[in-house]
Amino acid sequence: MSRLFICKNIVLEHTLLNGAVLVDPDGKVEKVIEADEICFVKNTRKILLGNDFLMAGIVDSHVHINEPGRTEWEGFESATKAAAAGGITTICDMPLNSIPPTTNVENLLVKAHAARDIIHVDVAFWGGVVPDNTDAFYGLIKAGVVGFKCFMCPSGVKEFECLNESQLDLAMKKLKGSNAPLAIHAELAICEPCTGNPQKYETFLKSRPEEMEIEAVKKIIEIGLKYDKIMLHIVHVSSAKTAKLIKDARLKGLRITSETCHHYLTLCSQEIPDRATQYKCCPPIRNRENREDLWLAFKEKQIDMVVSDHSPSTPDLKLLSPDDENFGDYMKAWGGIASLQFGLSLFWTGAKQRGFTFFHINKYMSRATSVLVGLHGSKGRIQENYDADFVVWDPHAICTINESDIYHKNKANPYMGREVLGKVLKTYVRGDLVYDSESKSKFMKSPKGKLLLDIDL
């Protein structure tokens, strides 16, 4: 049966509409209508959303799920529950930290089999580039990966090796013209080892200065400009200077985009305590001035999107226990921040203070990410023939991030106890309710998420 979502605040690309969204029985948006047309729509189930806000579901194009192989870090069921509770309706899984990594079709199938039947939102996959797998690109593209990811410095796990300059060059050469973006972790290991107190955040920060990112991006641009029709994407830009370089390269004709993450926009090095390794990620969170420059970089069109880079691990690897002999060692702790569920509230809290609007949330968290991963024909907007993926939320609610409300498998994160603006009330995937903050069970018994792949399992 068709469903009619009636709402006073429907966030479209440029307007806030008082009206309704008609969704067909297949879960596609049939029509977006104004309030005075609602009475003409017959034979539908009406879903009354009143003064809440109805927005296209968030597409988080950078998430590490780690199943199988490191499922104790994060798995498909817990990650997609956290996503649903955060208003995210599509996540794109990164190729590393799971075992096997997604570096050929066989490995992709292993991941896809682990995910099917247990996902609460839609899941797409990135393929991985390691030194010896260019022969696997074609098969992975045919199977439906959204693009490829590689590293220019050690990834942190041994089964996913980084590329040197000539290997990066070869990867670009093979991918040009394919429409599959190459997403790059841009840091070059050009620094001397750091010798300060490892329990101080400053020591870690000095060990990964922004020059590592800047030099890596310069190298990427230099190689990229050699090839026509290559799509490049710089993941987790931490430095505002890097963001400017990327826009300058785009002006020279390179197809290159960039993302930053909620932690770089929300946190700053001056506020990070000693031994608080839940704040550790690579590249690191930089100072307050840089954080403000990153916000400005959105206005200058130097940054295209914002993602979670959700990358949790077990608490022992984060060295969070005072009983651990390496307790609070920033240099030894796993680098990765868990935040999948809070992205909307974190971004909105910072964005509203700086004059951004609801339309920017949709632009940076749904539309731009959908374009990056080639899902812009079906995801990221409320429009005819698009999937009816919605988040219903209250942008005025003030909430505190509490451990008991978190659905990620590992709860440690740098936001515990933090007050944020905005509360997700309900999430719908293709018109079906997948999360309801008011219900006792919160999630549906039978998960409604789909694998966004082009192969049969």
Ligand SMILES: [Zn+2]
């Ligand atoms: Zn990542």
